[in-house]
Each structure stands twice: as C-alpha cells, then as structure tokens.
Amino acid sequence: MRRSSSPVKTLTTTVSPASNRSKWPYERRVMAWLLFLALPGLLFAAITLWVLQAPWGAWLFGWFPVAILSIVIAQIARNRAAYPLRTLANLVEAIRQQDYALRGVAGSSPSAMFELISEINALSEDLRRSRFERVEADLLLAKVVAExxxxxxxxxxxxxxxxxxxxxxxxxxxxxxxxxxxxxxxxxxxxxxxxxxxxxxxxxxxxxxxxxxxxxxxxxxxxxxxxxxxxxxLSLTLRQEERLAWQRLIRVIGHELNNSLTPIQSLTESLANLLDREPRPADWDSDARAGLKVINERARSLGNFMSSYAQLTRLPPPKRKLVSISNLISGVAALVSKCSIDIEDHPDIEFEADSAQIEQLLINLIKNANEANRAAGTDGSVVIRWQRTAAGMALEIVDHGTGLPDSGNLFTPFFTTKSGGSGVGLLLGRQIAEAHGGHIHLYNREDGIPGCIARVILPISVPLTDKKQVQAGENI
Missing domain, CATH: 3.30.450.20 (PAS domain)
Structure with a gap:
C-alpha cells in the first residue's frame, strides 16, 4: 500500500539582523520627525537670540521652555499615534488566537482609523458567527454519524x-x-x-x-x-427481504395451487361417485369427459404457471453488443404486427444491450399497451418514442387506456388485472432493464388524455467496471 503526503509550502521573508537593528521603532520615528519639524524654529530662535546678544534670562525663560514644550508635544503625539496601533495589534492577536469576543473602541469621529477598527470589529463578529455555525454543524454531523x-x-x-x-x-x-x-x-x-x-x-x-x-x-x-x-x-435487511419474498411467493403459489387443486379435487370426487352408481346414468360418459376436460385445463394452467415462474429465475446475464434503437423497434413492430403501433420519428441512438432481451421487454410492454387500448374501447395506437437524456436513453411506450389502477402491485410476481394474464410480464421486463443498468417507471399520462406511459431508462454505454464483472461472470 503506497502512502503519499502533500507537502505544505511556507512563504517566509528573511530580514538581516544588521538592517533590523538599524531601524528605529515606529514610535521613535514619529517622535524624531516631530522634533525634526520643530528644529528649524528652535535654530532660528537660537540664532536670533545669539545675534541680538540677548541676556541669559531670555534663554532661560524663553528658548529653553519652548524647546522643552516641543519635546513634550512630540512625546504626546508619539503616544497618540502608537495607541491605536497597539489596539489594532491586540485585536489582530486576539483573532489569531481565535478569541473573537474582543472589540476595539473606534470612537465617534469618522476617520481612517475609525473605519479600520470598525472593519476589524465586523470581521471578528463574522468569524465568531462562522465558528458557532461550524461548531453546530460539527456537533450535528457527529450526532448523525453516531446514530x-x-x-x-x-x-x-x-x-x-x-x-x-x-x-x-x-x-x-x-x-x-x-x-x-x-x-x-x-x-x-x-x-x-x-x-x-x-x-x-x-x-x-x-x-x-x-x-x-x-x-x-x-x-x-x-x-x-x-x-x-x-x-x-446488509445481513438483517437481506434476511427481512428474503423472508418477505418467501411469504409473497408462498402466498401466490398457494393461491394458484388452490385455484387448480380445489376444482380438481371436487371433480375427481364427483367422477368417483358417478362411477360407483349402479346403474349409471345414460349420459355418464359425457359428464366424465367434461370433468376430465376441466381437470386437463386446470393442470395445463398450473403447468403454465410453473413455466412462468421458471422463466423469472432463469434470466441469463445480458450479452451486450452495439444496437440501433430504430432497427430494434422496427423489428419488434414486425413481431407484433397485430398491434396498431405509431413509431415517432427521432434521431437514431446506438447503445450497448442484449437485443434479444430488450426485444422481449418491448414486446411485453407493447402487448400490455395494446390490451389497455382494447379494454378501454379506444381506436388509438400504441405510441413509441425515444430520446437521449443525461441518464442515457429514455424509451416510452404510450397507450390510450384508462390508466393505472394501482401502481403499488404492478411489479408484484403473478399479480395481474387481466383475465388469463400470467402476472410476470412487467416483473420480467424490470429484471431485464435492471440487468442492463436501467429501470422501468410506469405512470399515468399528464397531458389530459387518459392512458399510461411505460418509461424505460437504459444506459447508452456500459461502465468499464460492469464490463469486467460481466466478463468475470461469463468466465466462471
């Protein structure tokens, strides 16, 4: 296992000790500049007193007090210039230490220093609020992860x-x-x-x-x-789903077996009583033949039921190849020639799929749509259209029936609302779509016209990881 780390780049500024020692602090430079500004006046006064040969009293009580006053004023100005900077330094240091409660007194007069301190105070408030929000978000995340x-x-x-x-x-x-x-x-x-x-x-x-x-x-x-x-x-979830699947399967199989075995049992008892009767009725042979015909029909129905169930469990992995949607739909339309189909003209799309399985999926959906049109007594055709989407290719089969009665049971095994239906068409179609990495969605039309839309989403190309898994499965 390789380990990698990202180096942290640090930008540094080097200052030579000699140049650092040669520079005065900011406060001393302020005071020096103020004294330098007062120096011409003091020199002029000193030269004037010297030229006029003023007495020592003029020097003692005139020039020296002015010089001392200049020094005092420079010292006061130095302190007043340094105080706001020390305040700013303290505020910045507090922010660096993540102490956002400290505030600077900006004063009431508008000035550059006033604006600077006000902005730093606003920055501290924003950082304080952001820290509280981050802490609350971290606590929420920790709570969610813990649960x-x-x-x-x-x-x-x-x-x-x-x-x-x-x-x-x-x-x-x-x-x-x-x-x-x-x-x-x-x-x-x-x-x-x-x-x-x-x-x-x-x-x-x-x-x-x-x-x-x-x-x-x-x-x-x-x-x-x-x-x-x-x-x-996933063990508990899988066990729960497995138990529910077994319960549904047993309920459906038990219902179908009872529908077939109950009349068979009743007919065999009736036929046995008929054969035990002496003398037998004149039409006993026709009654026996009718009973045996019903038994044969129920046995065939039960065999079809088991074949439908076996079809669901024997769906092989799709063998993908490049398929043209236009050619595929044209071929399917030829197979279901008894259905009235209206194929909308759209740009052709090529996608990777098992053409035989997709044909089976489309045949089931087209037959369902055609039967819905007939049940509603409409003359409308089954409309087929497709388009390229962000998820891949969207294929829609639209009917003019009465719509979906109950979408909750559409994909329940062996559930059907049609007489003579097997209840496996939609379920088999969903298995085919999901095996291709897609899905099926059924919903009622929203354009004000009665009917249903079966929307099939299929990926156009297969991800490389899925191809490797399919190849590995075929090799096994």
Missing amino acids: LDAAVIAFDDEYTLTMINPSGAALFAARSNDLLGRPAESLGLEEYFDYRTPQVMQRTFPGKQGKFRIQASTYREAGVRQHLLVLTD
Missing part, C-alpha cells in the same frame, strides 16, 4: 485510526477509545482502501459476521489527505 447503523471509520494519511462511530466499534467488539490510534493493518482493513466503488461481500469481524457493503473514499483535513471507510451490514 448511523453503518460503521464509519476514518484514518489519517498514515492509515492510523482517528475516528470510529459506535456501530464501527461494535463491529470489532471494543470501545471506541480503545481502537483509536490503531493501524488499519491490525484491524484487517488494509485491503478495503482500494474499494472506490461499493463492494458487497461476506466478511467476519470480531463482533459481527455477514454480508457487508464496503466503500472507501478520501477527504482532506487541514490540507492533509484522510481516508474514510463505510461498512454497511
């Missing part, structure tokens, strides 16, 4: 564990604090960092075993790459 059923585990760039939620700790039958700082290798997780796409596999951990959905990703914290693993236990 997740999936194991969320974070590692630093050295693959050392830095964060784990309670579900992750339960996975290893340990406390979170005891797992922090442990390397991924000691936990048996080092191979999972390559799972950039979700992988479902059987795994055993110290605290749990079963089927897990595993996915790895990366993120950055303070500019340094971190690693994240999410392990979702």
Whole structure:
C-alpha cells in the first residue's frame, strides 16, 4: 500500500539582523520627525537670540521652555499615534488566537482609523458567527454519524485510526477509545482502501459476521489527505427481504395451487361417485369427459404457471453488443404486427444491450399497451418514442387506456388485472432493464388524455467496471 503526503509550502521573508537593528521603532520615528519639524524654529530662535546678544534670562525663560514644550508635544503625539496601533495589534492577536469576543473602541469621529477598527470589529463578529455555525454543524454531523447503523471509520494519511462511530466499534467488539490510534493493518482493513466503488461481500469481524457493503473514499483535513471507510451490514435487511419474498411467493403459489387443486379435487370426487352408481346414468360418459376436460385445463394452467415462474429465475446475464434503437423497434413492430403501433420519428441512438432481451421487454410492454387500448374501447395506437437524456436513453411506450389502477402491485410476481394474464410480464421486463443498468417507471399520462406511459431508462454505454464483472461472470 503506497502512502503519499502533500507537502505544505511556507512563504517566509528573511530580514538581516544588521538592517533590523538599524531601524528605529515606529514610535521613535514619529517622535524624531516631530522634533525634526520643530528644529528649524528652535535654530532660528537660537540664532536670533545669539545675534541680538540677548541676556541669559531670555534663554532661560524663553528658548529653553519652548524647546522643552516641543519635546513634550512630540512625546504626546508619539503616544497618540502608537495607541491605536497597539489596539489594532491586540485585536489582530486576539483573532489569531481565535478569541473573537474582543472589540476595539473606534470612537465617534469618522476617520481612517475609525473605519479600520470598525472593519476589524465586523470581521471578528463574522468569524465568531462562522465558528458557532461550524461548531453546530460539527456537533450535528457527529450526532448523525453516531446514530448511523453503518460503521464509519476514518484514518489519517498514515492509515492510523482517528475516528470510529459506535456501530464501527461494535463491529470489532471494543470501545471506541480503545481502537483509536490503531493501524488499519491490525484491524484487517488494509485491503478495503482500494474499494472506490461499493463492494458487497461476506466478511467476519470480531463482533459481527455477514454480508457487508464496503466503500472507501478520501477527504482532506487541514490540507492533509484522510481516508474514510463505510461498512454497511446488509445481513438483517437481506434476511427481512428474503423472508418477505418467501411469504409473497408462498402466498401466490398457494393461491394458484388452490385455484387448480380445489376444482380438481371436487371433480375427481364427483367422477368417483358417478362411477360407483349402479346403474349409471345414460349420459355418464359425457359428464366424465367434461370433468376430465376441466381437470386437463386446470393442470395445463398450473403447468403454465410453473413455466412462468421458471422463466423469472432463469434470466441469463445480458450479452451486450452495439444496437440501433430504430432497427430494434422496427423489428419488434414486425413481431407484433397485430398491434396498431405509431413509431415517432427521432434521431437514431446506438447503445450497448442484449437485443434479444430488450426485444422481449418491448414486446411485453407493447402487448400490455395494446390490451389497455382494447379494454378501454379506444381506436388509438400504441405510441413509441425515444430520446437521449443525461441518464442515457429514455424509451416510452404510450397507450390510450384508462390508466393505472394501482401502481403499488404492478411489479408484484403473478399479480395481474387481466383475465388469463400470467402476472410476470412487467416483473420480467424490470429484471431485464435492471440487468442492463436501467429501470422501468410506469405512470399515468399528464397531458389530459387518459392512458399510461411505460418509461424505460437504459444506459447508452456500459461502465468499464460492469464490463469486467460481466466478463468475470461469463468466465466462471
């Protein structure tokens, strides 16, 4: 496993000690400039007193007090110039230390310093508000991660564990604090960092075993790459879905068996009583033949039911090749020539698919749409149209029937609203679409005309990872 780190670039400014010592502090330079401005006046006064040969009293009580007053004024100006800068330095230092409660007194007079201190105060308030929002967001995220059923585990760039939620700790039958700082290798997780796409596999951990959905990703914290693993236990969900599937299957099979076996049992008992009667009725042979015909029909119906169920369980993986949607629909229209079909003219689209399976899907949908038109007593044709979308290709089969009665049971195995229907057409079509990486959506028309639209979404090209999985499955 390769480890990489992002170097942090630091920009530095070098100042030579000699030049640093030669510069006066800002306050001394301010005072020096003020004294330099007062120096011409003091020199002029001194020269005047010297030329006029003024007495020492003029020097003592005139020139010297003015010189001292100049020094005092320069000192006062120095302090007043340095005070706002010290205030700004304290404010900036507080911001650097992430103390956003400190505020500077800007005063009431509008000036450049007033505007600068006001802006720094506003910056501190914005940073304080942003920090509170970030802290609240972090607390919310921590709460959400802690409540997740999936194991969320974070590692630093050295693959050392830095964060784990309670579900992750339960996975290893340990406390979170005891797992922090442990390397991924000691936990048996080092191979999972390559799972950039979700992988479902059987795994055993110290605290749990079963089927897990595993996915790895990366993120950055303070500019340094971190690693994240999410392990979702699918065992309980799969067991619940499996139990519900068995319950639905047993209910449907039991219903179908009862529909066939009950009349068969009644007819066999009637035929047995008929044969035991002496003398037999004159038309007993016609009654026996009628009873045997019903038994034969119910047995054939039961055989068709089992064949339909076997068809659902024997759908092979699609053998993809480049297919033209225009040619495919033209071929399907020829196969269902008894149906009235209106094919809209759209630009041709080539996509990768198993043409035989897609034909079966379209035949089922077209027949359903045609039967819906007949049931509604309309003369409208089945409309077929397609277009390229962001998800791939959208293919729509539109009818002029009465619409969907109950969309909740459309894909329930062997559920049908048609007399003589098998209830497997839509379910088989959905399996074909999902095997191609697409899906089917049925909904009522929204253009004010009664009817239903069957929308099939299929990818135009197959991702490389899916191709590898298909090839691996074929090799097996």
